[in-house]
Amino acid sequence: MGARISRATLLRWAPFLVLIALVVFFTILNPSFFSLRNAARIALAATPALMVAIGVTFILIMGSIDLSMEGAVSVTAVLFATVFLQLGGTLASWAWIALPAAVLAGAVFGMLNGWLHVKLQIPSFMASLAFGFVGTGLALMMTGGDRIRVEDELFRGLLTFRFAGFPLMVWLAFGFVLIAWFIQTRTTIGRNLYAVGGGEELAHASGLNTRRVRVIGFTLAGAFYALGALMAVARIGIAETATGNNFMFISITSAVVGGVALWGGIGGVWNAVVGVLIVNVINNGMVVIGLPDYLQDGVLGLMVILAVVLSTDRRLVSFVK
Amino acid sequence: MSTFIRDYIEAQTLSRRKFLLASAAGMGAALAPMGMAGRANAALTDPAMAWSYRDRTNPYWNSIVSGGESFASSIGKDKGFMTHLINEGSSEKSLSDIKAFLSKTGGNCAIACDANDSPNARPVVEAVKAAGGYVSTIWNKTDDLHPWDFGDNYVSHMTWSDEGPAEQTARILFEAMGNKGGVVHLGGIAANNPAIERLNGLKNALKDFPDIELLDAQPADWDTQKANELMASFLTRYGDEIKGVHCANDTIAYGVLEALRAEGIEGMPVVSYDGNLQAVELVMKGDILCTVSTNPYWGGGITSALSYHAAIGTFKPSEEPPEHREFYGPTVLITKADAEEFRKTNLDATPTYDWTDFWGPGNGQIQYK
Numbered sequence: 133m134g135a136r137i138s139r140a141t142l143l144r145w146a147p148f149l150v151l152i153a154l155v156v157f158f159t160i161l162n163p164s165f166f167s168l169r170n171a172a173r174i175a176l177a178a179t180p181a182l183m184v185a186i187g188v189t190f191i192l193i194m195g196s197i198d199l200s201m202e203g204a205v206s207v208t209a210v211l212f213a214t215v216f217l218q219l220g221g222t223l224a225s226w227a228w229i230a231l232p233a234a235v236l237a238g239a240v241f242g243m244l245n246g247w248l249h250v251k252l253q254i255p256s257f258m259a260s261l262a263f264g265f266v267g268t269g270l271a272l273m274m275t276g277g278d279r280i281r282v283e284d285e286l287f288r289g290l291l292t293f294r295f296a297g298f299p300l301m302v303w304l305a306f307g308f309v310l311i312a313w314f315i316q317t318r319t320t321i322g323r324n325l326y327a328v329g330g331g332e333e334l335a336h337a338s339g340l341n342t343r344r345v346r347v348i349g350f351t352l353a354g355a356f357y358a359l360g361a362l363m364a365v366a367r368i369g370i371a372e373t374a375t376g377n378n379f380m381f382i383s384i385t386s387a388v389v390g391g392v393a394l395w396g397g398i399g400g401v402w403n404a405v406v407g408v409l410i411v412n413v414i415n416n417g418m419v420v421i422g423l424p425d426y427l428q429d430g431v432l433g434l435m436v437i438l439a440v441v442l443s444t445d446r447r448l449v450s451f452v453k
Numbered sequence: 454m455s456t457f458i459r460d461y462i463e464a465q466t467l468s469r470r471k472f473l474l475a476s477a478a479g480m481g482a483a484l485a486p487m488g489m490a491g492r493a494n495a496a497l498t499d500p501a502m503a504w505s506y507r508d509r510t511n512p513y514w515n516s517i518v519s520g521g522e523s524f525a526s527s528i529g530k531d532k533g534f535m536t537h538l539i540n541e542g543s544s545e546k547s548l549s550d551i552k553a554f555l556s557k558t559g560g561n562c563a564i565a566c567d568a569n570d571s572p573n574a575r576p577v578v579e580a581v582k583a584a585g586g587y588v589s590t591i592w593n594k595t596d597d598l599h600p601w602d603f604g605d606n607y608v609s610h611m612t613w614s615d616e617g618p619a620e621q622t623a624r625i626l627f628e629a630m631g632n633k634g635g636v637v638h639l640g641g642i643a644a645n646n647p648a649i650e651r652l653n654g655l656k657n658a659l660k661d662f663p664d665i666e667l668l669d670a671q672p673a674d675w676d677t678q679k680a681n682e683l684m685a686s687f688l689t690r691y692g693d694e695i696k697g698v699h700c701a702n703d704t705i706a707y708g709v710l711e712a713l714r715a716e717g718i719e720g721m722p723v724v725s726y727d728g729n730l731q732a733v734e735l736v737m738k739g740d741i742l743c744t745v746s747t748n749p750y751w752g753g754g755i756t757s758a759l760s761y762h763a764a765i766g767t768f769k770p771s772e773e774p775p776e777h778r779e780f781y782g783p784t785v786l787i788t789k790a791d792a793e794e795f796r797k798t799n800l801d802a803t804p805t806y807d808w809t810d811f812w813g814p815g816n817g818q819i820q821y822k
Binding site: 162164165167169170173176177268272276277278279281291292299364367368369370372373374375377378415416419420422425426 | 511512514669672676678679682683686688707708711714715716
């Protein structure tokens, strides 16, 4: 019994061990990697991607995929900035409404995305990819290609105000991680996501309205994409159509590296957290140890593959598609 | 098999074959006049206009096509008159969109185009010439491709030499650093020509400043968020050694400034490139020491104007000297002293240009190394 449990435990903690190993590796090559200031830099870089990765984790748990995050992030970022500036442009006024409004808009975006996938029976891969372009298009329509600046000192306090060495938005993101964890472990919908991902036909036969669960899952993901968008705007003070760029790669990679299985039912919020940290540690570490830039993309790819190999249990799957 | 089913299948097969044949014949008929339409080298009447470029989400390309639209409205066309051929960074799409536009207009068109990468310029130009249309290109073409080898149809090519201006921004940066200390460079997409030229400009300036050390130069892919993360990593690696930052463009500089702001670092000398509105305002505030405008609005407008006026016969390209067919676009260095004036005349108001002054603001004939 002991051997079996230790193997399971090891697998459970494998992504975390990979993260530790990476930190040790980079610290040996350049001790300044291991410092509070650099930890804060990595955390800050990881924050927007973390929110998006948590969103897509809910979808991956269901065994679906969502590729709409770049469009969702762009459209909610632009919407937030537009409403925020319209209502006064500072958190000290009614403009704070723009924050929940953006999250709501993200949820609606996600709901439409999920509804298209379920109602029109389009595979989530295609439905969400296409719907992501709709989002990018909407953002472009709203901005006309311009960038919107959000310079309110209070809002930018998310970046500039620090507590215990970390910017406020890092702590805020941590709060949202706990909320996501609560949803995942303590709510019916959280359990239902696993039920759908673990065996949709079984769940359906047991009387679960799996279509409804799917739409709710996508709605939840949309809300988290919007949170990612808010963090991204807080970090650089600019909302534009390009705000969503690169989030697709980093969020899905992070979730998978962290141990969320693409075939559904396995992994969760903490896997996404560890995965995002792994990818950002690699990105930061490569520069810090002075790896030539022409090697960085290749090394990132190899390290991602290595991390996936180490952190997923392929014994349980008979085939990979 | 029952006769009914057999008959049914036969009937269906036949009707399907008829349908295919009929549509093939229809398409042939529709295509025939297109083949005959081209080849005419005489001036066109009321040619359609198109801009072929990467994407509009980028402020630079947005300025380019806004200039093109401004030219279109100056000749009494409404905003929708300009067809946007967006290649999304794909040379294949660039070429196929242009071919589709040529077919649609039967060659009666004036196209402005950035071919996305250098080798793609030749097939684009050849397709336009074969259809009898007119094209002016910017940025990307190979050194052996020249407008004068294509008679009138390849009207002009404009590009910008960034090495000189990037060297100027570097000198301003070094002087602000007190002629000593470490500098980092955040570049564009490594293989992009402007990215290479802007880094070369920095390296040229370094030769005259022995006490300045280039600590690191890495690509930030023209991306604000990537630049932000890269700058944070630079701060870990080099810390206080960094005394100045040389950015390949404005969008990179925004990310750098925010990375510095997050660390509470103030007064770090930063120089930039492109002359976007936000950057010009940051120059006025003193957050950026200087930026360089290539005036994309004018560039986009004049490229449309050149192809259009050549198409309607206002001038005959083959009778123009080489410096009117291949030339450098304007570059303007913007420092704190002239930022406000620049903003007033070029960015606040919609600038008005004389779209028939094709070559006045240019910077001379393109020189090949």
